[in-house]
């Protein structure tokens with residue numbers, strides 16, 4: 001009997017411990033369950049599966065493992081999202097956990113305040129920059145004010161194309177479009193064309209393309225722990241070179257402005273932010289003494305503040321919070337830490353000063369603020385690439401090109417050039433741009449990083465996991481798009497030819513997210529849509545485009561590597577002037593040199 005009792009006790013203990021162990025294991029597995037993942041290799045993780053076009057490589061893996069996958073890029077954990085439903089979970093439901101961007105070591109060499117915005121940690125500095133860019137830099141009023149610049153630069157491009165057409169010469173479309181967008185943004189920011197001649201333009205275009213490419217490259221230093229201090233691929237060296245190019249450009253512009261300030265007859269020539277800042281630089285009684293480096297940074301960051309700005313810095317009692325007061329509105333509050341992290345600001349308060357110390361008593365040094373304009377990359381490359389893809393698609397689809405022209409001819413006519421204000425009346429052209437953004441999103445992978453641990457769809461996503469939303473794959477998802485690989489603008493139009501509601505591309509429809517979504521959505525979307533649509537419309541209004549004098553589907557549509565989505569092969573074609581004797585050019589272009 002005793003034996004039986006002991007036997008039962010042992011059996012019961014075994015059962016209980018088995019249940020307990022199982023329960024613990026199941027719990028551990030549930031809480032630590034990562035999304036599906038292909039087998040990884042030691043050290044490199046899944047890097048061997050990610051080739052020079054990561055969005056395509058991720059798409060292939062997702063086709064096998066599902067719309068949410070977990071990968072190790074070297075030693076860095078990341079998740080890739082490839083369906084609209086999953087994108088909504090990450091970018092909307094759990095948005096607050098994914099407001100940061102992954103760090104890139106090349107940024108330490110390219111590192112400037114503006115890049116600190118695009119890649120900045122979500123916090124006061126980012127909020128300030130976002131507010132400033134949404135309200136001032138890229139807000140509707142500023143865009144309206146700066147319309148003449150866009151219009152003027154577009155006419156310059158058309159004039160150049162016309163000259164090539166008259167000579168029956170080919171145009172490298174992407175190159176000319178990058179020069180156009182460079183000049184537009186540069187003039188919007190500092191009243192200055194950045195490419196006065198071809199050589200200069202080519203230099204800048206190269207630097208812009210290289211920067212986008214560098215930011216999109218898989219850098220071993222970022223992903224392989226053992227290589228974190230080594231520049232094996234030479235990307236850091238290249239970043240420094242690019243920085244120097246941008247810096248040289250800024251120096252040249254500052255010198256011109258300074259020269260104008262010293263000449264009485266040129267006083268007031270530059271009524272732009274740079275001019276005002278240089279006046280502050282010279283003013284010894286100014287509240288804050290600026291350095292040349294500060295100025296280069298400020299111009300590129302706060303560029304289009306046409307009224308100029310004054311800022312004062314004050315210290316609040318018993319805290320190290322600083323206020324930055326921008327004229328005409330924004331009052332911004334930074335902590336010392338945020339500023340230090342954001343731009344290397346060093347602030348020292350002389351001993352013995354009271355709580356309401358005024359700015360001129362503070363010693364403010366921003367020695368590490370260097371210049372470079374991420375805006376050139378964020379804005380110019382993306383816009384130029386989109387126009388180039390759109391034109392390539394139209395050349396491959398002559399019927400769509402013909403319909404687009406018909407629309408422009410009937411709405412705008414042949415005696416004037418299409419303008420931004422015409423866009424609302426050109427639904428077919430708008431649909432073409434949207435269809436281009438669906439198939440060729442200029443930023444194919446939307447990069448974020450988790451700031452805290454969270455659970456999504458039953459999977460655990462640890463803190464500091466990189467997130468890539470594959471916008472390219474989402475735009476081609478057959479569950480949401482009929483004939484997803486077909487270029488078909490009609491999908492966005494109703495039977496009456498008006499735009500369908502689902503046309504919104506600014507983050508409300510998760511199956512079409514070319515500009516991202518939520519708080520970190522692209523602040524340049526309105527500018528891009530206005531500018532891309534009008535430029536494309538003008539290029540098809542004024543010219544026919546041929547490759548080697550031929551029509552037909554001859555344009556190769558392969559993609560090249562980069563943070564943005566460039567074409568693998570440049571689009572080189574011969575323009576043929578459509579409107580003879582080109583009244584729109586004679587009236588609108590004559591004054592241009």
Ligand code: HEM
Pocket residue numbers: 117118119130138375378379380382383386441442443446447513514515516517518519520521522523524525527528532
């Ligand atoms: C066709 C043109 C463009 C496309 C497709 C595009 C796309 C994007 C995407 C996908 C993001 C990430 C959004 C997210 O994380 O949710 C982004 C961010 C950004 N874009 Fe654009 N963009 C374009 C044009 C522009 C222009 C013209 C500018 C400025 C002049 C600009 C400035 C920025 C900035 C500053 C950010 C970072 C915002 C932040 O982190 O808060 N973009 N863009």
